[in-house]
Amino acid sequence: MLLPALGAAEEARPGAALGLGAAINKAGRQRMLSQRMAKALAMQVLAVMPDKAGSLLEQSRRLFETQLRELATLQPNEAIRSNLGELDRQWALYRELLGRPRTADNLLLVLAESEKTLRLAHALTGLYEKQASGNAGHLVNLAGRQRMLSQRMAKCFMFEQSGVGSPALKAELEAARRDFVAALGELNAAPENTPEIRIELGLANTQWLFFDQALNGQESNRTIAQRNVATTSERILEVMDGLTGRYEQLMRG
Structure with missing residues (x-):
C-alpha cells in the first residue's frame, strides 16, 4: 500500500508558521523516511512489487525534501540550526546514493547512509x-518513532x-522489535489518551500482530x-502516522 496522503493531517496552511508539535512530528517523520527509502530500494533489488517500490521511494524522497524546507522555518536555537544544516548536507549524500x-x-x-540520516533526524x-x-x-x-x-x-x-x-541486521531487527x-x-x-486515540491504538495493536507475524517468516x-x-509494514505505518497526528493535536489543543 502506498500512502499518498502520508502526513496530510498535520500539514500547515500555506503561509502559516510551523508549530512546535508539527516540528516534532515532521522531524520524527524524517527518521522514518530514512529507513523507508532504503527498504524501497531493497524491495526493487528483490523484485518485490518493484513498480510500487519505485513510487514509494520517489514519494518518500519528495516528502523528505519538503519537510526539510518546512523545518527550516522553525529554528529556535543554535543546536537546532546546526543540526538542520548537518541533516541537509547528509541528505545530499544520501539522495545521490539512492539514484x-x-x-x-x-x-x-x-x-x-540511511543510518547516518536516521541519527541526525532522531537528534x-x-x-x-x-x-x-x-x-x-x-x-x-514516541508515537512518531514507531513509524521509524x-x-x-x-x-x-x-x-x-x-x-x-x-x-548485525538480524540483531538490529530484534532490537527494533523490542523497542x-x-x-x-x-x-x-x-x-x-482520548477516546479517539484509544481507538487508533486498538488499530495499531491489531496491525502490529499482522506485521509481527509477517516478520517471523x-x-x-x-x-x-x-x-x-x-x-x-506500510499498513502499520499508516496507522502510526495517524496516531502521531492525534498526539500532535493534543499539543495544539
Whole structure:
C-alpha cells in the first residue's frame, strides 16, 4: 500500500508558521523516511512489487525534501540550526546514493547512509521535543518513532533477504522489535489518551500482530513472505502516522 496522503493531517496552511508539535512530528517523520527509502530500494533489488517500490521511494524522497524546507522555518536555537544544516548536507549524500545503480556495493553504501540520516533526524526530533512543555511532545516523539521502527524492521528484513548488508541486521531487527513493543505499551498506558486515540491504538495493536507475524517468516514461500512484510509494514505505518497526528493535536489543543 502506498500512502499518498502520508502526513496530510498535520500539514500547515500555506503561509502559516510551523508549530512546535508539527516540528516534532515532521522531524520524527524524517527518521522514518530514512529507513523507508532504503527498504524501497531493497524491495526493487528483490523484485518485490518493484513498480510500487519505485513510487514509494520517489514519494518518500519528495516528502523528505519538503519537510526539510518546512523545518527550516522553525529554528529556535543554535543546536537546532546546526543540526538542520548537518541533516541537509547528509541528505545530499544520501539522495545521490539512492539514484545510483542497484549494485551490491551501492546498496551497502545506502545502508550506511540511511543510518547516518536516521541519527541526525532522531537528534533533531529530540531537540524540538526539549522545547515543549508537558508530556504531549514526548508522546508525539514516541508515537512518531514507531513509524521509524516499522520501516527499520522491514528494511533489515529486506536487506537480509537480498543477501546484501551487515551480519548485525538480524540483531538490529530484534532490537527494533523490542523497542516497538515497549513503546506500544507506554502509549497504551498514557493517561493523556482520548477516546479517539484509544481507538487508533486498538488499530495499531491489531496491525502490529499482522506485521509481527509477517516478520517471523512463517510463510514458506519466499516471495509471498517478502510481499507480506512489504504490505504490512506500510499498513502499520499508516496507522502510526495517524496516531502521531492525534498526539500532535493534543499539543495544539
